[in-house]
Each structure stands twice: as C-alpha cells, then as structure tokens.
Amino acid sequence: MDQPYHIPVLARELVSALQVKPGGVYADCTFGGGGHSGAILRELNQAGRLIAFDQDEDARLNIPDDPRITFVPHNFRHLKKFLRLHKIEEVDGVIADLGVSSHQFDKAARGFSTRFDESLLDMRMDQRQELTAAGILNSYTEQELHKMFEQYGEVTNAKTLAKTIVQQRQLVSIKTVNEFKNAVSPVVKGNPNKYFAQVFQALRITVNDEMGSLREMLQQLPSLLKKGGRVAIITFQSIEDRMVKHFFRSGSFEETTTDSLYGTKPESPFLIITKKPILPSKAEITANPRSRSAKLRVAERK
Structure with a gap:
C-alpha cells in the first residue's frame, strides 16, 4: 500500500488527555487505521483491554495481532450493546475520531472525494x-x-x-x-x-446518518463511563463540535430550562477537561494538512 491507511490526528494529545490506566478497559469508537488504538495499547499492561469499533470492513485489515484488542465491525451507535455482549458493563475511557479516514478519501471507488471524476457517488462507510x-x-x-x-x-x-x-x-x-x-x-x-x-x-x-450515530453514542456515555473515566472526541466540522460541546456541558440534548423555584439547571454528569478544544500544532498541520480542522474535546465522568 503506497499511502498509509490513515494518519492519526492529535494522537499524542488524545492519549495524554485520556490518562490511560495500565489495567483499564477502553473503547475506540473509530478504529480506522488503528493509530489511536495503537497509542492506547502501548499504555496498557497485559491486564488492559481495548474494544475497537469500525463499520468499514476495510478497517479489519489493520487489526494488530494482540490478544488485548477485540474488534467489533459495527457502528459506534451500538456501543453499549456490543460492550455488554463482551461482558463489559463499564469502561475507563472512550475515544472517537469523527473524521473520514485518508483511506476512504483516497480510494476512488468509495466516492468520498471530489477528485475522482469517474467514481460512483457511493459514500457508504458501511x-x-x-x-x-x-x-x-x-x-x-x-x-x-x-x-x-x-x-x-x-x-x-x-x-x-x-x-x-x-x-x-x-x-x-x-x-x-x-x-x-x-x-x-x-x-x-x-x-x-x-x-x-x-x-x-x-x-x-x-x-451515514453521522449526526444520529453521534447523538446515540454520546447519550450512552454517562452510564458506560466509570467515575473518573474520560471521553475524548476529535471533530472536523462545526456541527459535530457543537453537538459534543453541548452534550459535555449539559449531559443531554434537551433544552434545559432554569428551575423556576430554585433557579438551577440539571447538573451535567461530566467535568469538562478542555475548556477550549485542543488543536493540532503547526508541525502536525504541515505534516498532515487534513488535520487542520481537527478539534479535540475531553470530559471526565463525575
């Protein structure tokens, strides 16, 4: 393969913010080329475990020969369902990189890119x-x-x-x-x-019903993350970023009104770790121009 499947964006920053516990259990919602998963695996000991989701069949080719990783070939909207199927009730951390992989953009037959004129307009990740x-x-x-x-x-x-x-x-x-x-x-x-x-x-x-999938995944986090567990999400466009930011702040998508009697709003189950999103460095953008619009937001389960 001439081109790398996918260059992981903000990988060092993501793993650092996740505060990986060596014996912890983690979920990578968007396995792709396995870059972020690989970075987490390097922090885990033999007791650690990683469940990697990806609905794109091509991602299966990147699974490392490592007994600590379990691959789930489905959309991350089914996060809780498949974690329970693998006897996991709670996790120490969840990550998601919501960008389209370089492999999907660069493979003409997938129809994701405007560069390949003869490509069929497909765009299915699954x-x-x-x-x-x-x-x-x-x-x-x-x-x-x-x-x-x-x-x-x-x-x-x-x-x-x-x-x-x-x-x-x-x-x-x-x-x-x-x-x-x-x-x-x-x-x-x-x-x-x-x-x-x-x-x-x-x-x-x-x-790909990307907004519906993201919404469903986020709603599962409060009951899936252990107390002190962290979620780290990388977005590439403003619609997703606003959704993640709002959910971290309020713990829901409903418009919460102030209580007329006590003047309080329902408390979010999350502590926001990144008051402002973490952005890629100039060096990373130079090395990987597709990273330029990436934003990393991190929250911790209270």
Whole structure:
C-alpha cells in the first residue's frame, strides 16, 4: 500500500488527555487505521483491554495481532450493546475520531472525494447498507435536498442547488462525481473546490446518518463511563463540535430550562477537561494538512 491507511490526528494529545490506566478497559469508537488504538495499547499492561469499533470492513485489515484488542465491525451507535455482549458493563475511557479516514478519501471507488471524476457517488462507510449518495440525489425531494445542504453543508445557495438537482435528474444521469458536477456547474458559487467539499460533506453525513450515530453514542456515555473515566472526541466540522460541546456541558440534548423555584439547571454528569478544544500544532498541520480542522474535546465522568 503506497499511502498509509490513515494518519492519526492529535494522537499524542488524545492519549495524554485520556490518562490511560495500565489495567483499564477502553473503547475506540473509530478504529480506522488503528493509530489511536495503537497509542492506547502501548499504555496498557497485559491486564488492559481495548474494544475497537469500525463499520468499514476495510478497517479489519489493520487489526494488530494482540490478544488485548477485540474488534467489533459495527457502528459506534451500538456501543453499549456490543460492550455488554463482551461482558463489559463499564469502561475507563472512550475515544472517537469523527473524521473520514485518508483511506476512504483516497480510494476512488468509495466516492468520498471530489477528485475522482469517474467514481460512483457511493459514500457508504458501511458497505452493507443500501442508501448511497447517488440514491439521495435521485430520490430526495427538493425540500429534503435543500434542508440537507443547508444544515449539514452550510451551502450558501442550498435552495437553488436543490432545485437544480431535481430539474437536472429528469434530463441527465447523476450517478458519478463528474455527472453531478456537470449537472450543477451553472449554480456553483465561489471557489468550486470549497463549494463541492461542503456539498459532499452534507451528502456523506446524510448517507451515514453521522449526526444520529453521534447523538446515540454520546447519550450512552454517562452510564458506560466509570467515575473518573474520560471521553475524548476529535471533530472536523462545526456541527459535530457543537453537538459534543453541548452534550459535555449539559449531559443531554434537551433544552434545559432554569428551575423556576430554585433557579438551577440539571447538573451535567461530566467535568469538562478542555475548556477550549485542543488543536493540532503547526508541525502536525504541515505534516498532515487534513488535520487542520481537527478539534479535540475531553470530559471526565463525575
């Protein structure tokens, strides 16, 4: 393999903030190339244990020959279910790197990147699911497309883009990256690379229900983490970062109102370790430009 599967972002900072206990039990929600898992394993003794999740079948190729690691080929939204299946009720730490792996971006057939014009618009992280990006572009209503591009891509002309897609799919095929680019080229605003990056982000998030998965995983943490256990999450875009930040602060996604009698809000089950997110160093960004938008947030179970 010419290119590394994935360069782990903020690996040293993440493991340091996690405060790994040598005999502890940890969950890596996004195993990928195994970089973060490997860093945790180096801190564990023979009694330590790591459960690694990844819904992408390709990640299985990176599992080390190490009896301390158990691989679960499923989405991390099923975290509690599979931990219990492996007789684990509580863990000392949970990590998640919410970025798309370099392997997924660099493999043309996966359709994650705007660089490969002939690629099918796939974008499934779990190849077992049916919904693809092409499926969304050819079946979603104009209103659904508008909401998706606006909410998950922050596309400036989301409404115009949605209308154009609905009109064009009646006339031309929209199954490959190139067909899609050509179909919407008249309405591209600003820098085309940035524009399509935002559009592809919205499609990828929707195909993989990334927000739903993150939401479900976060909601399981208060009952899964031991007292003093830590969760470390790396995000790459503002929607995810806001969700993680809000959940760490309040312990829920509900809009909590102040108690009218006592003037208090329900207390979060977390102590926030990173008042501001940890960002990659200039040296890391130079070595790995894809790390530039990464933010690491860490919280501890009270």
